[in-house]
Amino acid sequence: MAGEFDPCRSRWEIAAQELNEMNEARVVPFVNQKGGVGKSTVVSNIGVELTRRRLRVALLDTDPQGSLILWRDGRDAEWPFVRSLRSRDLPNWLSKARKEFDAILVDTPGHDMRSLAEVAVVADLTMIVSQATVLANAATAYVRKAFIDAGLPYAIVLSHAPATMTPRLTAWLDKHRELGEIAGGFLAYRVDFQDAALRGLGVSEYRPDGAAAHEVARLTDWLLERLELTS
Ligand SMILES: Nc1ncnc2c1ncn2[C@@H]1O[C@H](COP(=O)(O)OP(=O)(O)O)[C@@H](O)[C@H]1O
Numbered sequence: 001m002a003g004e005f006d007p008c009r010s011r012w013e014i015a016a017q018e019l020n021e022m023n024e025a026r027v028v029p030f031v032n033q034k035g036g037v038g039k040s041t042v043v044s045n046i047g048v049e050l051t052r053r054r055l056r057v058a059l060l061d062t063d064p065q066g067s068l069i070l071w072r073d074g075r076d077a078e079w080p081f082v083r084s085l086r087s088r089d090l091p092n093w094l095s096k097a098r099k100e101f102d103a104i105l106v107d108t109p110g111h112d113m114r115s116l117a118e119v120a121v122v123a124d125l126t127m128i129v130s131q132a133t134v135l136a137n138a139a140t141a142y143v144r145k146a147f148i149d150a151g152l153p154y155a156i157v158l159s160h161a162p163a164t165m166t167p168r169l170t171a172w173l174d175k176h177r178e179l180g181e182i183a184g185g186f187l188a189y190r191v192d193f194q195d196a197a198l199r200g201l202g203v204s205e206y207r208p209d210g211a212a213a214h215e216v217a218r219l220t221d222w223l224l225e226r227l228e229l230t231s
């Protein structure tokens, strides 16, 4: 019955429905000037987790390397929707397809600030993916300056982190905090991410009870809150 209280529906389903009614997908690119930081892995895993929460998710691969396309080709599931797109074609694609999705995550190449700018300018929030290393921190500082100069919203998420909150990780989180807002939650270095990718899965499909899946769920919680997609 319409309007009937249904305790089986999770708050995420309700959020998804509200979003459908608003007809406006959130656009979130994952970037860094440095390759290998974990951008494609974060995109595929958050994409799967949002799909599990009943959101209609598109993953756009703007990296000529095509990691997401390779990942999708190893998958059977229909969702999340994955396609490759040139960054300069994103505004046009969004004008046609944005209404069909609740969340659009964009994977980007490293070393291509022009492509990054084309994507960031249409984003609701850009996530700079970094690591607990001096090189990743330096690359993040470089990218973040471009966002500050352009007045575009961004936040930082760490990948490949130590599995426990060591003093070293705390120090790197503090160092990144000097550069901007840090996501609630980070992804540790865990073989689950590699084993899941090999099978075209997200870690929450591959080993739902594993630590990696919990980290992805926590990060997804944060992202949904940050994008005001919670009910
Ligand atoms: N959290 C993680 N733990 C372990 N390995 C990871 C993790 N994230 C990514 N990887 C691995 O690191 C490599 C680079 O990750 P990838 O997502 O392709 O980075 P990028 O897209 O930034 O170049 C891949 O082999 C991937 O499987």
Ligand SMILES: [Mg+2]
Binding pocket: 039, 040, 041, 063, 067, 107, 108
């Ligand atoms: Mg990549």
